[in-house]
Amino acid sequence: MTKQQSAWEKVANMLRARSLWMLYYCTGCGAIELPPTMTSRFDMERFGIGPMATPRQADILLITGYLSTKTLRRVVYTYEQMQAPKYIVGFGSCTLNGGIYYDSYATINKLDLYIPVDLYLAGCMPRPEAIVTGFKKLMEKIDKGEADGWKRYQENYEWYKKNQLDALGEVYIHDEFHE
Amino acid sequence: MNSMNKKIFNEIKAIFKNIEFTDIDERKYSVIIPKEKAVSFLETLKRKGFSHMSLITCIDWIAEKEFEIVYTLFNWETGTTLMVKTRVDRDNPILPTVMEIWPTAKYYERDIHEFFGVKFEGNPDLRPLILEKWEEIPPMRKDFDSAKYSKEHFPDRAYDVDFLLEGSESNE
Numbered sequence: 001m002t003k004q005q006s007a008w009e010k011v012a013n014m015l016r017a018r019s020l021w022m023l024y025y026c027t028g029c030g031a032i033e034l035p036p037t038m039t040s041r042f043d044m045e046r047f048g049i050g051p052m053a054t055p056r057q058a059d060i061l062l063i064t065g066y067l068s069t070k071t072l073r074r075v076v077y078t079y080e081q082m083q084a085p086k087y088i089v090g091f092g093s094c095t096l097n098g099g100i101y102y103d104s105y106a107t108i109n110k111l112d113l114y115i116p117v118d119l120y121l122a123g124c125m126p127r128p129e130a131i132v133t134g135f136k137k138l139m140e141k142i143d144k145g146e147a148d149g150w151k152r153y154q155e156n157y158e159w160y161k162k163n164q165l166d167a168l169g170e171v172y173i174h175d176e177f178h179e
Numbered sequence: 180m181n182s183m184n185k186k187i188f189n190e191i192k193a194i195f196k197n198i199e200f201t202d203i204d205e206r207k208y209s210v211i212i213p214k215e216k217a218v219s220f221l222e223t224l225k226r227k228g229f230s231h232m233s234l235i236t237c238i239d240w241i242a243e244k245e246f247e248i249v250y251t252l253f254n255w256e257t258g259t260t261l262m263v264k265t266r267v268d269r270d271n272p273i274l275p276t277v278m279e280i281w282p283t284a285k286y287y288e289r290d291i292h293e294f295f296g297v298k299f300e301g302n303p304d305l306r307p308l309i310l311e312k313w314e315e316i317p318p319m320r321k322d323f324d325s326a327k328y329s330k331e332h333f334p335d336r337a338y339d340v341d342f343l344l345e346g347s348e349s350n351e
Contacts, residue, residue: 070311097336103326105318106310109333167333169312176306 005145017142020049023058025075028065030091030125037128049135055081066094068106072114073173079115084150090117093124113163116149183257187227195220209262217265218275225280228254229261235287237295241321244269246297276301294319
């Protein structure tokens with residue numbers, strides 16, 4: 001599974017795993033678990049993870065909760081703006097299998113069909129302990145060079161684009177209030 | 180029912196015959212009106228103090244083949260909520276707009292048109308507000324199968340069952 005890494009890649013991955021700037025797409029209840037994870041009780045900054053305001057400077061994208069077809073379009077936009085290497089963490093059962101919204105006319109059921117997810121945190125909702133464990137797992141994966149979602153996205157771009165178009169019709173964002 | 184409300188309701192009853200104000204809760208009433216009289220009735224209510232329109236919503240009574248449009252009004256002087264209900268035929272749902280009375284009704288009517296397919300005559304802008312590229316029947320109608328639509332458009336995850344279900348026969 002693990003590909004042979006060059007010496008430079010080993011060093012780069014070690015450094016990448018230890019300074020993660022995260023961007024969170026707070027679509028649902030998952031975002032509630034982030035403040036306690038970020039602040040004093042659990043304090044994710046001791047792992048080198050901090051919040052970031054813009055997609056172009058962020059490394060990890062957190063998808064916290066259910067995604068409707070409209071928000072998925074924005075997530076695809078956000079993800080494509082981020083610089084490689086970039087990692088995606090899916091929070092909760094909504095991103096895994098639709099959760100309690102599995103039969104909704106507007107909610108997608110399986111996030112990794114549309115963008116490459118490196119790590120899923122199961123649960124509805126995952127506790128801050130689970131999030132910290134998840135991030136440690138993600139750091140481990142980045143360190144070993146296994147978190148290669150951004151490469152898969154480049155290599156299978158047609159497949160991802162086709163899935164996006166099947167669900168959304170088109171990825172272009174129409175907004176009557178700003179057009 | 181306090182005296183202030185009683186006075187207002189009696190005045191309205193004198194203008195519109197055969198209507199009944201139903202007591203739901205303290206300071207909360209409902210009234211049913213035929214759709215032909217709805218606009219003039221709402222106009223009268225506005226002049227009598229129910230100046231604030233909080234919400235327009237719709238209920239699909241599929242067995243009775245009717246849509247029920249509910250206008251929720253509020254009176255700031257007496258603190259009273261009044262729900263004005265009117266029914267419209269499900270196969271041909273056309274109602275006059277109340278935009279002239281409350282301009283904000285524009286967006287509620289747009290929303291109901293999108294999610295139930297009720298047409299509001301006189302509303303110039305009934306474009307879809309939330310849905311995109313929608314080709315099915317309006318999704319809040321009760322004969323719309325949401326699970327089927329979801330299955331066709333958003334694939335489910337396939338699971339390999341590698342455990343025994345609790346209480347299943349193969350457990351024994």
